[in-house]
Amino acid sequence: MGKYIACICEGGAERAILDILLDNKKLIFSREDLIDEQVLRCRNGREFEERYLRKRYSDKITVYFVHDSRSEKFNLSKAYKHKVDIKNVITAPEIEKLIICKEGWYKNYEKESRKNPKLKPSSYCKSKLKVKTIKSYSFVEEYFSDIEVLVNSLHEYQRISKVRVNELSIWNLLK
Numbered sequence: 001m002g003k004y005i006a007c008i009c010e011g012g013a014e015r016a017i018l019d020i021l022l023d024n025k026k027l028i029f030s031r032e033d034l035i036d037e038q039v040l041r042c043r044n045g046r047e048f049e050e051r052y053l054r055k056r057y058s059d060k061i062t063v064y065f066v067h068d069s070r071s072e073k074f075n076l077s078k079a080y081k082h083k084v085d086i087k088n089v090i091t092a093p094e095i096e097k098l099i100i101c102k103e104g105w106y107k108n109y110e111k112e113s114r115k116n117p118k119l120k121p122s123s124y125c126k127s128k129l130k131v132k133t134i135k136s137y138s139f140v141e142e143y144f145s146d147i148e149v150l151v152n153s154l155h156e157y158q159r160i161s162k163v164r165v166n167e168l169s170i171w172n173l174l175k
Contacts, residue, residue, distance in 0.1 A: 003059035005033045006052065008040045008074070010067040012137035013095045015039050017144065017170065018066065024147040027173050035061070045075040053080045060085055064173065068092050070164075089168045092161075096121040096134055101156035102149060103128070 007029070009015040018039045022031045031037050035052055042048045053061070053076075065074045066089040074086050091097075100109050100121055105128065113119045125134050133139045144150040151174070158171035 004035060004057050004061040005029050006035045006040055006048070006061055006063045008042050008048070008063060008065050010072075011095070011135060013135045013140045014066045014091060015041060016137045016140035017095065017098070017150065020141065020144055020147065020150055021170075021174070026147065026151065026175060028175055029173075046077070048074075049076060049080050053083060057083070062087060064089050064168075066091060066170070068094055070167075087168055089170060089173065090163070091170065094121040095140075096125045097161075098150075098153045098157050099125045099129070099134070099143065101160070102144075102153040106156075106160055 007018055009018055018027075021027050022034075022039070040048075042051065048063075061084050063074065063084055063086045065086055068091045070090060070092055074088070076084055076086075100106055105124075109119075109121065109124050112124065122134050126132060131139060144153070154169075154171050154174070158169055161169065163169050
Protein backbone atom coordinates (compact mmCIF):
# COMPACT_ATOMS: atom_id res chain seq x y z
CA MET A 1 0.00 0.00 0.00
CA GLY A 2 1.35 3.41 -0.95
CA LYS A 3 1.62 6.46 1.23
CA TYR A 4 -1.41 7.98 -0.50
CA ILE A 5 -4.75 6.19 -0.77
CA ALA A 6 -7.88 6.93 -2.75
CA CYS A 7 -11.05 4.96 -2.13
CA ILE A 8 -13.48 5.41 -5.01
CA CYS A 9 -17.02 4.00 -4.91
CA GLU A 10 -19.41 3.68 -7.81
CA GLY A 11 -22.59 4.43 -5.89
CA GLY A 12 -24.18 5.78 -2.75
CA ALA A 13 -24.74 2.38 -1.13
CA GLU A 14 -21.09 1.42 -1.49
CA ARG A 15 -19.97 4.82 -0.23
CA ALA A 16 -22.23 4.53 2.83
CA ILE A 17 -20.80 1.12 3.70
CA LEU A 18 -17.21 2.33 3.36
CA ASP A 19 -18.00 5.44 5.41
CA ILE A 20 -19.51 3.32 8.20
CA LEU A 21 -16.45 1.05 8.20
CA LEU A 22 -14.09 4.04 8.19
CA ASP A 23 -15.93 5.80 11.02
CA ASN A 24 -15.72 2.62 13.09
CA LYS A 25 -12.02 2.10 12.30
CA LYS A 26 -12.63 -1.31 10.74
CA LEU A 27 -10.59 -0.87 7.54
CA ILE A 28 -6.91 -1.41 6.79
CA PHE A 29 -6.70 2.33 6.14
CA SER A 30 -8.16 5.28 8.00
CA ARG A 31 -10.00 8.38 6.86
CA GLU A 32 -6.82 10.37 7.55
CA ASP A 33 -4.96 8.14 5.05
CA LEU A 34 -7.38 9.03 2.26
CA ILE A 35 -6.93 11.76 -0.30
CA ASP A 36 -9.25 14.57 0.87
CA GLU A 37 -10.00 12.36 3.91
CA GLN A 38 -13.13 10.99 2.24
CA VAL A 39 -14.46 8.24 0.02
CA LEU A 40 -14.53 9.65 -3.49
CA ARG A 41 -17.25 9.41 -6.11
CA CYS A 42 -15.25 9.59 -9.29
CA ARG A 43 -15.85 6.63 -11.63
CA ASN A 44 -13.92 8.01 -14.55
CA GLY A 45 -10.12 7.64 -14.62
CA ARG A 46 -9.71 10.85 -16.60
CA GLU A 47 -11.71 12.83 -14.04
CA PHE A 48 -9.55 11.35 -11.27
CA GLU A 49 -6.42 12.38 -13.20
CA GLU A 50 -7.66 15.95 -13.57
CA ARG A 51 -8.85 16.34 -9.98
CA TYR A 52 -6.07 14.50 -8.13
CA LEU A 53 -3.11 13.29 -10.15
CA ARG A 54 -2.07 16.70 -11.44
CA LYS A 55 -1.15 17.57 -7.88
CA ARG A 56 2.32 16.53 -6.86
CA TYR A 57 2.47 13.34 -4.89
CA SER A 58 5.89 12.05 -3.91
CA ASP A 59 4.80 8.40 -3.69
CA LYS A 60 2.57 6.09 -5.66
CA ILE A 61 -1.17 6.33 -4.99
CA THR A 62 -3.11 3.18 -4.13
CA VAL A 63 -6.64 3.39 -5.52
CA TYR A 64 -9.30 1.07 -4.14
CA PHE A 65 -11.97 1.10 -6.84
CA VAL A 66 -15.18 -0.34 -5.33
CA HIS A 67 -17.65 -1.41 -8.03
CA ASP A 68 -19.93 -4.25 -9.08
CA SER A 69 -18.81 -4.96 -12.63
CA ARG A 70 -15.96 -7.36 -13.33
CA SER A 71 -15.62 -5.91 -16.82
CA GLU A 72 -15.45 -2.26 -15.73
CA LYS A 73 -11.94 -0.81 -15.68
CA PHE A 74 -10.57 2.33 -14.10
CA ASN A 75 -8.55 3.54 -17.06
CA LEU A 76 -5.79 6.09 -16.72
CA SER A 77 -3.67 7.64 -19.44
CA LYS A 78 -0.14 6.35 -19.98
CA ALA A 79 1.26 9.47 -18.34
CA TYR A 80 -0.25 8.51 -14.98
CA LYS A 81 -0.40 4.69 -14.96
CA HIS A 82 3.01 4.40 -13.27
CA LYS A 83 1.86 6.70 -10.43
CA VAL A 84 -1.16 4.60 -9.43
CA ASP A 85 -1.71 1.07 -8.15
CA ILE A 86 -5.37 0.19 -8.82
CA LYS A 87 -7.03 -2.41 -6.61
CA ASN A 88 -10.43 -3.52 -7.89
CA VAL A 89 -12.84 -4.28 -5.05
CA ILE A 90 -15.75 -6.17 -6.58
CA THR A 91 -19.26 -6.19 -5.11
CA ALA A 92 -20.78 -8.33 -7.90
CA PRO A 93 -23.54 -8.75 -8.65
CA GLU A 94 -24.79 -5.91 -6.40
CA ILE A 95 -24.02 -4.45 -2.99
CA GLU A 96 -27.65 -5.12 -1.99
CA LYS A 97 -26.70 -8.76 -1.47
CA LEU A 98 -25.47 -7.56 1.93
CA ILE A 99 -29.10 -6.87 2.83
CA ILE A 100 -30.06 -10.33 1.61
CA CYS A 101 -27.34 -11.78 3.85
CA LYS A 102 -28.38 -9.71 6.86
CA GLU A 103 -32.03 -10.74 6.54
CA GLY A 104 -31.20 -14.43 6.00
CA TRP A 105 -32.91 -14.41 2.61
CA TYR A 106 -30.08 -15.97 0.59
CA LYS A 107 -31.67 -19.39 -0.07
CA ASN A 108 -35.00 -17.81 -0.96
CA TYR A 109 -33.30 -15.27 -3.24
CA GLU A 110 -31.39 -18.06 -5.03
CA LYS A 111 -34.64 -20.00 -5.51
CA GLU A 112 -36.41 -16.91 -6.89
CA SER A 113 -33.50 -16.01 -9.17
CA ARG A 114 -33.51 -19.53 -10.67
CA LYS A 115 -37.16 -18.95 -11.60
CA ASN A 116 -36.37 -15.45 -12.86
CA PRO A 117 -32.70 -15.17 -13.96
CA LYS A 118 -33.11 -11.42 -14.51
CA LEU A 119 -34.03 -10.83 -10.84
CA LYS A 120 -31.53 -8.37 -9.38
CA PRO A 121 -30.70 -8.32 -5.68
CA SER A 122 -31.86 -4.69 -5.49
CA SER A 123 -35.27 -5.52 -7.00
CA TYR A 124 -35.65 -8.47 -4.64
CA CYS A 125 -34.82 -6.28 -1.62
CA LYS A 126 -37.17 -3.51 -2.74
CA SER A 127 -40.07 -5.95 -2.99
CA LYS A 128 -39.31 -7.67 0.34
CA LEU A 129 -38.61 -4.50 2.36
CA LYS A 130 -41.13 -2.30 0.52
CA VAL A 131 -38.45 0.41 0.17
CA LYS A 132 -37.82 2.28 -3.07
CA THR A 133 -34.58 3.95 -1.96
CA ILE A 134 -32.65 0.72 -1.36
CA LYS A 135 -29.55 2.06 -3.16
CA SER A 136 -29.50 5.44 -1.44
CA TYR A 137 -26.71 6.53 0.89
CA SER A 138 -29.14 7.50 3.66
CA PHE A 139 -31.05 4.19 3.58
CA VAL A 140 -27.87 2.07 3.70
CA GLU A 141 -26.32 4.26 6.39
CA GLU A 142 -29.36 3.82 8.63
CA TYR A 143 -29.89 0.14 7.76
CA PHE A 144 -26.31 -0.78 8.68
CA SER A 145 -25.90 1.67 11.56
CA ASP A 146 -24.91 -1.22 13.86
CA ILE A 147 -21.30 -1.97 12.87
CA GLU A 148 -21.47 -5.59 14.10
CA VAL A 149 -24.48 -6.25 11.87
CA LEU A 150 -22.55 -4.82 8.91
CA VAL A 151 -19.40 -6.85 9.64
CA ASN A 152 -21.47 -10.04 10.07
CA SER A 153 -23.26 -9.33 6.78
CA LEU A 154 -19.91 -8.79 5.05
CA HIS A 155 -18.67 -12.10 6.45
CA GLU A 156 -21.74 -13.96 5.18
CA TYR A 157 -21.51 -12.21 1.81
CA GLN A 158 -17.86 -13.28 1.52
CA ARG A 159 -18.82 -16.85 2.39
CA ILE A 160 -21.55 -17.15 -0.26
CA SER A 161 -19.91 -15.05 -2.99
CA LYS A 162 -17.91 -16.34 -5.87
CA VAL A 163 -14.89 -14.13 -5.32
CA ARG A 164 -12.28 -14.89 -7.94
CA VAL A 165 -8.65 -15.54 -7.07
CA ASN A 166 -7.38 -12.18 -8.35
CA GLU A 167 -10.22 -10.12 -6.85
CA LEU A 168 -10.75 -8.24 -3.63
CA SER A 169 -14.04 -7.78 -1.83
CA ILE A 170 -14.88 -5.30 0.93
CA TRP A 171 -14.20 -8.15 3.37
CA ASN A 172 -10.54 -8.06 2.27
CA LEU A 173 -10.30 -4.40 3.31
CA LEU A 174 -11.23 -5.15 6.93
CA LYS A 175 -8.59 -5.19 9.66
